[in-house]
Amino acid sequence: MAQHEIWDVDTAARYDTPGTGMFSPEVLEPTVQRLAGLTAGGRALELAIGTGRVAVPLAERGVPVSGIELSQPMVDQLRAKVDAGTIPVVLGDMASARAPGEFTLVYLVFNTISNLLTQAEQVACFRNAARHLSPGGCFVIELWVPELRTLPPGQRATVGQVEPGYLLLDTYDVLNQRVVSHHVHFGDGTAAELFRSPHRYIWPAELDLMAQLAGFELESRHADWSGADFTAESGSHVSVYRLPR
Structure with missing residues (x-):
């Protein structure tokens, strides 16, 4: 986007x-x-x-x-x-x-x-x-x-933050120095809301x-x-x- x-x-x-x-x-x-x-x-x-x-x-x-x-x-x-x-x-x-x-x-x-x-x-x-x-x-x-030191060999994603009702997942494209942050907000039910933001680190x-x-x-x-x-x-x-x- x-x-x-x-x-x-x-x-x-x-x-x-x-x-x-x-x-x-x-x-x-x-x-x-x-x-x-x-x-x-x-x-x-x-x-x-x-x-x-x-x-x-x-x-x-x-x-x-x-x-x-x-x-x-x-x-x-x-x-x-x-x-x-x-x-x-x-x-x-x-x-x-x-x-x-x-x-x-x-x-x-x-x-x-x-x-x-x-x-x-x-x-x-x-x-x-x-x-x-x-x-x-x-x-x-x-x-x-x-934060590439937290990215194990062969893995493309890291969990950046975990809180009640919130999860941050970062996916990496190390060749192009790109990362997409996936912000997931959720409540007690099964529904969740996703906000994604791309970045060049x-x-x-x-x-x-x-x-x-x-x-x-x-x-x-x-x-x-x-x-x-x-x-x-x-x-x-x-x-x-x-x-x-």
Whole structure:
């Protein structure tokens, strides 16, 4: 399925989980605090802004925030929270769409660069971020580390998460660096609801090379938004890339 088909009206309506999961204060507060510091008093642009999970609290801190978003239903959910004067959004692809003005920070959170399913599109996303930034500006990416060490030889799938009423199953195409996440929600009966999302996973070293092609240098990499050390055991990373001044 194409991304605009995945992020439809039904998905957008169910996306927000106020106070829990990725909307919980322990997840959001360190994210917003770090991003606010990286703006250095300038303007921020969120690629794939979605329903404003990060952009709304960042704007509430006084940071001027704009966005680019492919899905109109996701933008509609954002508009239920703030108007276009508060957080302007350009409807389009994060790898090519242009937002007006110049920014000191561009950011892309919660693994979303992997929604671009080819290496060429992912490189284009870096270059699009660079086009929006003033000299010395930074591009921040939050991304998971591919979990191929959990994939036994000959197996094509791993169980990523098991909770009451929820199961996450990831299927891999290691030749093309593709993974499809199958999110299964179920109750006490026999019925279940399936949501699938395709991704192209990126190793940290490959991500750094994409950044170099767009003129960035890696400034820092941590395991989370609070600044924990990134190690071989880290499941994700927050990487800050900066343009020369």
